[in-house]
Each structure stands twice: as structure tokens, then as C-alpha cells.
Amino acid sequence: DAGITQSPRHKVTETGTPVTLRCHQTENHRYMYWYRQDPGHGLRLIHYSYGVKDTDKGEVSDGYSVSRSKTEDFLLTLESATSSQTSVYFCAISPSSGSFRKSYNEQFFGPGTRLTVL
Amino acid sequence: LAKTTQPISMDSYEGQEVNITCSHNNIATNDYITWYQQFPSQGPRFIIQGYKTKVTNEVASLFIPADRKSSTLSLPRVSLSDTAVYYCLVVSFNKFYFGSGTKLNVKP
Numbered sequence: 001d002a003g004i005t006q007s008p009r010h011k012v013t014e015t016g017t018p019v020t021l022r023c024h025q026t027e028n029h030r031y032m033y034w035y036r037q038d039p040g041h042g043l044r045l046i047h048y049s050y051g052v053k054d055t056d057k058g059e060v061s062d063g064y065s066v067s068r069s070k071t072e073d074f075l076l077t078l079e080s081a082t083s084s085q086t087s088v089y090f091c092a093i094s095p096s097s098g099s100f101r102k103s104y105n106e107q108f109f110g111p112g113t114r115l116t117v118l
Numbered sequence: 119l120a121k122t123t124q125p126i127s128m129d130s131y132e133g134q135e136v137n138i139t140c141s142h143n144n145i146a147t148n149d150y151i152t153w154y155q156q157f158p159s160q161g162p163r164f165i166i167q168g169y170k171t172k173v174t175n176e177v178a179s180l181f182i183p184a185d186r187k188s189s190t191l192s193l194p195r196v197s198l199s200d201t202a203v204y205y206c207l208v209v210s211f212n213k214f215y216f217g218s219g220t221k222l223n224v225k226p
Contacts, residue, residue: 107154
């Protein structure tokens with residue numbers, strides 16, 4: 001999986017609790033992304049990062065926050081988990097290629113985290 | 119909006135060529151189109167990307183007509199191991215548009 005690890009791989013939590021998912025890369029890639037994947041919705045972007053401390057929102061960012069304090073780690077936090085956030089979460093990375101358009105498209109995905117909120 | 123639309127599913131037989139089309143209106147001239155493959159319980163895997171005419175690599179070809187309103191992923195001589203879900207992605211004006219995926223079922 002292109003030097004990407006996600007932790008935990010599985011998590012069950014209760015509504016209202018905070019949850020943090022970690023994405024770690026060993027590729028030194030500039031761009032990092034968090035997606036969620038749900039049946040019938042495909043992949044939807046939550047947040048992405050274009051550098052250390054530089055992040056932007058995706059289409060489903062409500063209820064999620066992110067942080068990137070160093071190149072290799074991108075954290076996704078659910079401040080107060082809800083049942084609608086039960087999903088499979090994927091982290092992805094992409095290298096800087098001189099064209100941000102090309103960089104954004106050439107993503108390499110981690111193995112995913114299955115989160116269940118009861 | 120560059121919403122991406124794909125067929126939900128396709129069937130094929132081993133050895134055939136498979137073409138999967140993604141529709142994407144209103145993309146900018148230099149926006150790339152990318153295709154990914156996903157097996158159950160795994161993350162998507164990058165297959166191919168391009169932004170005009172034709173791109174070919176060792177596993178697939180990508181055809182983009184002049185009007186760029188659609189693109190076609192071509193898989194030559196598919197095998198059973200190509201059974202998977204295929205997604206197109208267009209990133210336009212810093213918005214990420216993943217298609218909902220095409221489930222390809224390759225039969226013996």
C-alpha cells in the first residue's frame with residue numbers, strides 16, 4: 001500500500017465520544033487525503049492537506065477536523081461521533097509532480113479503517 | 119459542476135476487451151481524469167490517468183475525446199482477477215469528483 005498505514009484498522013465506539021484516526025506515510029509525499037466510503041455513495045472527500053499545517057475541506061467535512069503537524073502524519077478527528085459517521089475511512093497520499101492537477105489525481109490509498117459508532 | 123457518472127455494473131468474459139465510460143461535463147482544459155480499481159476490503163489502486171487523447175500503460179488504456187465530456191477506460195483481454203469495482207476521478211477547480219463506481223464481473 002505504497003508506504004501508508006492507518007490506525008486503528010477497526011474501531012467500535014459509542015455516540016458522543018471523540019475518535020481520532022491516524023494516517024502515517026513513509027513516502028514523504030506532499031499531499032494527504034481522508035475519504036469515507038459508504039454503500040451507494042462511493043468515495044467522498046472529507047479533508048485534504050497540501051502541506052504541513054495546510055489543509056482544506058472536502059465535500060463532507062462537517063463533524064470532522066484534521067491536523068498535520070509533520071509531513072508523515074495526517075490525523076482525522078471526530079469530535080463527537082454519531083451513528084451517521086459509521087463508515088470505512090481511507091487515507092490517501094500523492095506526490096508533488098509540478099502540476100497540482102496531476103498530483104491531486106495520482107493518489108495511493110491506505111488499507112482503510114472500519115469505524116462503527118453505536 | 120464536473121459531476122462524474124458511470125454505469126453501475128458490467129459483465130464480461132475472460133479474454134474480452136472491456137470498455138468502461140465515465141461522463142464528466144464542464145471540466146477545465148487541463149483537468150486530469152484518473153481511474154482506480156478496488157477489490158473488496160482494500161483501498162482503491164491507481165490504474166491510469168490522462169487529460170487528452172490517449173494514454174496507455176502496461177495494464178490499461180485511457181481514451182479522452184476532443185470534447186472531454188467523457189473518458190473511457192479500456193482493459194484488454196480481461197481475466198477473472200480483473201473482477202473489481204472501477205472508479206473514475208476528476209479533480210476540477212479543487213473539487214474532487216469520484217464516480218460511484220462500476221462493478222465489473224468477469225466470467226469464465
